[in-house]
Amino acid sequence: MSRWEDELAPVRRALADAARREVDELGEATGRETEALAVRARADATELLDAARADGAAAGHAAAALVAARARREAHRVVLAERERLRVELVDRVVQAAAGLRDGPDYPALVARLEEVCRERLGPMAEVSPAPGGGVVAARGTRRLDLSLPLLAEQAALAVLEEADDPWS
Amino acid sequence: MTAQTARIGFGDVRELRGPLLVVGDVDGVGWDEFATIDLPDGSVRHGLVLEVDGDLAVLQVLEGTDAISPGGVWVRFSGRPLQVRVGPDWYGRVCNGRGEPLDGGPPIAGEPRPVAGWPLNPTRREPPREAVLTGVSVLDTLTTLVRGQKLPIFSVPGMPHLTLATQIAARATTAGEGFRVVFAGMGLTHADIAYVRDRLEERSAAGELVLLLNAADDPVIERVLTPRIALTVAEHLAFERGDDVLVVMSDMTSYAEAVREVAAARREIPARRGYPGYLYSDLAGLYERCGRIQGRPGSVTVVPVLTMPAGDITHPVPDLTGYITEGQVVLAPEVAARGVYPPVDVLSSLSRLMRSGAGPGRTRDDHLPVAAQVLAALARARQAAELGELVGVSALSETDRAYLAFRETVERDLFAQGTDEGRELADSLDRAWAALDVLPRRELTMLPAAMVAEHLGSP
Numbered sequence: 096m097s098r099w100e101d102e103l104a105p106v107r108r109a110l111a112d113a114a115r116r117e118v119d120e121l122g123e124a125t126g127r128e129t130e131a132l133a134v135r136a137r138a139d140a141t142e143l144l145d146a147a148r149a150d151g152a153a154a155g156h157a158a159a160a161l162v163a164a165r166a167r168r169e170a171h172r173v174v175l176a177e178r179e180r181l182r183v184e185l186v187d188r189v190v191q192a193a194a195g196l197r198d199g200p201d202y203p204a205l206v207a208r209l210e211e212v213c214r215e216r217l218g219p220m221a222e223v224s225p226a227p228g229g230g231v232v233a234a235r236g237t238r239r240l241d242l243s244l245p246l247l248a249e250q251a252a253l254a255v256l257e258e259a260d261d262p263w264s
Numbered sequence: 265m266t267a268q269t270a271r272i273g274f275g276d277v278r279e280l281r282g283p284l285l286v287v288g289d290v291d292g293v294g295w296d297e298f299a300t301i302d303l304p305d306g307s308v309r310h311g312l313v314l315e316v317d318g319d320l321a322v323l324q325v326l327e328g329t330d331a332i333s334p335g336g337v338w339v340r341f342s343g344r345p346l347q348v349r350v351g352p353d354w355y356g357r358v359c360n361g362r363g364e365p366l367d368g369g370p371p372i373a374g375e376p377r378p379v380a381g382w383p384l385n386p387t388r389r390e391p392p393r394e395a396v397l398t399g400v401s402v403l404d405t406l407t408t409l410v411r412g413q414k415l416p417i418f419s420v421p422g423m424p425h426l427t428l429a430t431q432i433a434a435r436a437t438t439a440g441e442g443f444r445v446v447f448a449g450m451g452l453t454h455a456d457i458a459y460v461r462d463r464l465e466e467r468s469a470a471g472e473l474v475l476l477l478n479a480a481d482d483p484v485i486e487r488v489l490t491p492r493i494a495l496t497v498a499e500h501l502a503f504e505r506g507d508d509v510l511v512v513m514s515d516m517t518s519y520a521e522a523v524r525e526v527a528a529a530r531r532e533i534p535a536r537r538g539y540p541g542y543l544y545s546d547l548a549g550l551y552e553r554c555g556r557i558q559g560r561p562g563s564v565t566v567v568p569v570l571t572m573p574a575g576d577i578t579h580p581v582p583d584l585t586g587y588i589t590e591g592q593v594v595l596a597p598e599v600a601a602r603g604v605y606p607p608v609d610v611l612s613s614l615s616r617l618m619r620s621g622a623g624p625g626r627t628r629d630d631h632l633p634v635a636a637q638v639l640a641a642l643a644r645a646r647q648a649a650e651l652g653e654l655v656g657v658s659a660l661s662e663t664d665r666a667y668l669a670f671r672e673t674v675e676r677d678l679f680a681q682g683t684d685e686g687r688e689l690a691d692s693l694d695r696a697w698a699a700l701d702v703l704p705r706r707e708l709t710m711l712p713a714a715m716v717a718e719h720l721g722s723p
Binding site for chain 1: 273338356368373374461684
């Protein structure tokens with residue numbers, strides 16, 4: 096062994112020791128990082144799973160709420176439709192009952208009163224003629240007054256129903 | 265039958281122009297008078313008198329003039345302005361923008377009231393007081409809505425404002441009994457209408473909701489009437505029956521566009537961006553109908569939703585609305601981009617009457633200081649974020665990084681919530697405290713030390 100090799104031996108040892116230490120440190124750091132990564136990955140996975148569970152539960156809850164809401168709406172619709180059917184039937188009956196007035200003993204007096212109203216509103220020159228369903232229709236120029244019995248009966252029935260605070264109770 | 269109630273039909277239809285019908289040879293007709301238009305096929309439409317000049321009357325046909333030809337049309341004037349029947353029969357009902365049933369039921373029964381209504385007499389107004397809790401954390405905590413207040417939501421197209429509006433309508437409540445909601449949807453697509461009905465079904469079934477839905481393809485004049493009908497119904501329920509009524513109106517920009525369209529048909533002189541010059545007073549005439557009245561128990565609170573075209577807050581509709589209302593809630597796309605629902609830009613939002621409804625004796629003692637501290641911290645977090653964009657987050661101070669962490673926490677744990685989720689105010693405030701715990705204690709300068717110690721413990 097030459098002299099210079101002897102002299103360099105401590106340097107070599109020092110370098111080799113430093114390299115070993117670095118390898119050890121790198122190994123430890125890698126181990127720590129791997130561990131940390133694994134912990135983070137596990138945490139992420141748990142978080143994702145929890146989020147997915149929560150999303151699934153929320154979606155299920157929303158879907159159930161929607162189905163329940165639609166069922167309630169359908170039930171409400173049935174009730175309202177029945178109320179509307181009864182309302183239409185009531186108005187029809189009032190209109191039919193009004194048509195029956197034509198056969199009554201007071202009908203000529205009623206027509207006379209309606210003709211009077213026509214002349215009051217449209218003037219004495221108004222042409223008054225009997226309406227097909229009873230009552231009268233008057234016209235003068237571009238103006239018209241419809242006092243036919245079906246129309247009057249319908250308007251009266253609708254007004255009563257609309258004014259009532261709760262006609263269904 | 266008397267001579268006064270017999271209604272003459274006028275058949276001299278001179279012109280049909282867009283939604284307008286001009287009829288001649290009339291007398292005794294007044295402005296804003298309601299009219300019935302009998303068509304030759306036996307069907308009936310309705311109209312409002314816009315102008316009277318000599319023996320000519322110009323009517324706006326509510327259902328539009330499609331398929332009407334001048335011959336055989338008879339116009340009967342009612343001798344009164346447009347009225348709507350008001351009363352408890354409205355609860356649980358779904359109607360179109362004119363107040364006609366969409367749910368297959370009979371017409372609404374009750375007492376007639378003019379739709380135009382009147383703003384409250386200022387001398388009889390009672391200042392708004394007591395909170396309306398919406399169940400939405402960010403609103404209840406930082407921009408508390410107060411009974412009798414008008415607080416608009418400013419949004420931009422594409423944002424979930426309808427989701428938020430329906431969430432508020434479905435969840436809002438006050439401390440007392442008798443809280444009711446009137447939801448007026450204007451210019452909604454049919455898909456949106458189905459969505460609104462689904463979202464509000466529970467409250468509707470409970471008989472606490474009135475739903476007025478004007479579709480995008482309905483005649484524009486109907487859209488002009490919708491908020492007026494909603495407010496007329498609400499006024500009766502509030503001031504004559506004593507209920508606390510929340511009126512949610514979405515979307516007021518669509519309403520203003522209908523006003524513009526009608527004004528153009530009437531050949532009125534356009535002002536800013538084609539809207540009529542009276543848009544301000546028109547909007548004020550709606551918004552000022554809310555409030556509380558001395559000696560009466562109920563209240564009308566209004567939450568109008570409006571979309572700002574291209575996000576332009578200087579657009580006439582948000583601009584004029586901002587003059588009249590008492591604050592605003594602003595939805596921001598950049599908040600939505602961070603995945604936060606509801607995407608409220610809290611630093612641009614404000615409830616001017618919050619102090620009348622929140623704090624000791626109203627909500628919770630710590631409410632106002634916590635709100636102030638959260639807002640201050642968010643303002644500082646925004647500065648820190650801007651600085652971080654320039655120099656990198658790692659170059660920020662420890663304190664600035666804490667503020668960024670606070671913003672993330674407060675957005676995730678307090679602001680963000682499910683679209684169907686309703687949160688108690690106490691829960692929201694506790695979440696706010698938990699978020700504030702992220703900050704160093706020395707930064708909590710707006711909170712009394714005792715309050716901090718009570719909620720966060722000793723440092």
